[in-house]
Amino acid sequence: GQQVMQIPQYQHVQEGEDFTTYCNSSTTLSNIQWYKQRPGGHPVFLIQLVKSGEVKKQKRLTFQFGEAKKNSSLHITATQTTDVGTYFCAVSGSARQLTFGSGTQLTVLP
Amino acid sequence: DAGVIQSPRHEVTEMGQEVTLRCKPISGHDYLFWYRQTMMRGLELLIYFNNNVPIDDSGMPEDRFSAKMPNASFSTLKIQPSEPRDSAVYFCASSLEETQYFGPGTRLLVL
Numbered sequence: 361g362q363q364v365m366q367i368p369q370y371q372h373v374q375e376g377e378d379f380t381t382y383c384n385s386s387t388t389l390s391n392i393q394w395y396k397q398r399p400g401g402h403p404v405f406l407i408q409l410v411k412s413g414e415v416k417k418q419k420r421l422t423f424q425f426g427e428a429k430k431n432s433s434l435h436i437t438a439t440q441t442t443d444v445g446t447y448f449c450a451v452s453g454s455a456r457q458l459t460f461g462s463g464t465q466l467t468v469l470p
Numbered sequence: 471d472a473g474v475i476q477s478p479r480h481e482v483t484e485m486g487q488e489v490t491l492r493c494k495p496i497s498g499h500d501y502l503f504w505y506r507q508t509m510m511r512g513l514e515l516l517i518y519f520n521n522n523v524p525i526d527d528s529g530m531p532e533d534r535f536s537a538k539m540p541n542a543s544f545s546t547l548k549i550q551p552s553e554p555r556d557s558a559v560y561f562c563a564s565s566l567e568e569t570q571y572f573g574p575g576t577r578l579l580v581l
Contacts, residue, residue, distance in 0.1 A: 381559070393568070395537060402561055402572040446512065456501050456565055459512040 364392075364451050366461030374469050379436040381464035383449035390452055392432045394423060397463070398445040406434075439468045474573035476562050482579045488550040491576045494543055495564030503570060504547050505561040506538055513561075519545065552580045 365384045373379050382390065391410045395403040407416055409425035409432060416423045419444075422435045436443055446465045450458040475494040495502045503518040517527040522539045523534055530537070534553070539545040549556055557580050563570040 389566070402575050403570075404572070405565075405569045410566060452568065455518075455520070456568060457515055457518050457526065458570060459505065459515070462512050 363398055363458065363463045364389075365438070366449055366464060368464055369462065370465050372467045372469060373455055374440050375439050375441060378444070379439050379466055381447050381466075382431065382433050383461050384431045386430070388429050389432075391428075392425060393450045393458065394432075394434055394453075395448045395450060395460075396445050396449065399435065402447075403460075404449060408434075418444050436466075439466070441468050443468055474562055474564055474571055475521055476560075476576050478576060479574060480577045480579075482581065483552055484581050486551045487572050487580075488548065489552045489578060489580075491547040491560050491562075493545045493547070493562030493573060493580070495545070495562070496566075497543065497570070498525075498569055498573075499564035499566045500542075501564075501565045501570075502539060502545050503563040505563065505572075506531075506560060507559045507575075508557075509523035516547070519562070549578075554580045 367382050391408055393408045396405040396406055397403045407423050412429050413427045416424040420437045424433045434447055446463040448463045449461040477492045480537055484565055498520050504516040507513045515528045517537045518525055519539045529545045536547055537547045554569040559577050561572050561575045
């Protein structure tokens with residue numbers, strides 16, 4: 361299946377600072393999804409990107425899909441304590457299965 | 471809809487015992503996925519079903535693991551016999567299109 365590398369593994373920020381996590385693939389992706397998992401919780405779907413160069417925003421969250429469809433990023437502006445959790449990218453396989461990145465665990469210090 | 475339902479939420483058992491995890495997908499969803507999450511290995515896909523038929527079980531770690539989906543509203547993941555290294559959070563997820571909806575998970579501890 362497709363593999364995707366996600367960095368960084370951990371990120372600690374002060375509340376109000378920005379945060380970015382990156383996913384990279386050696387192959388062209390058909391699409392990429394992003395999920396958030398709160399501590400002790402389960403992954404929750406955030407967004408799916410399909411088009412080359414696509415940029416989507418959800419309030420303080422900005423998602424980008426690279427022009428070559430081999431990388432993607434999630435940027436959070438002015439983090440809040442409610443942003444704490446692990447952010448995963450996920451790529452689709454030949455059917456509807458997903459391969460998840462290793463995740464970036466975000467800690468927001470008040 | 472209540473979302474994906476999993477039971478039990480927590481399970482503590484002794485090595486060698488049989489463990490059965492249960493999942494009720496969202497009504498109308500045609501795909502069901504079983505995942506295992508650990509600190510060391512992250513979120514791993516174990517097996518998935520389409521219209522109750524197992525499609526790919528290549529992620530199942532050993533023959534000790536088995537999964538069934540007897541109907542569209544119920545699936546089980548069984549570990550027999552269980553071992554301490556099976557301790558993990560097991561998630562069930564279902565989908566109708568490409569978005570997957572996860573259940574709350576079963577936290578399994580094998581002593």
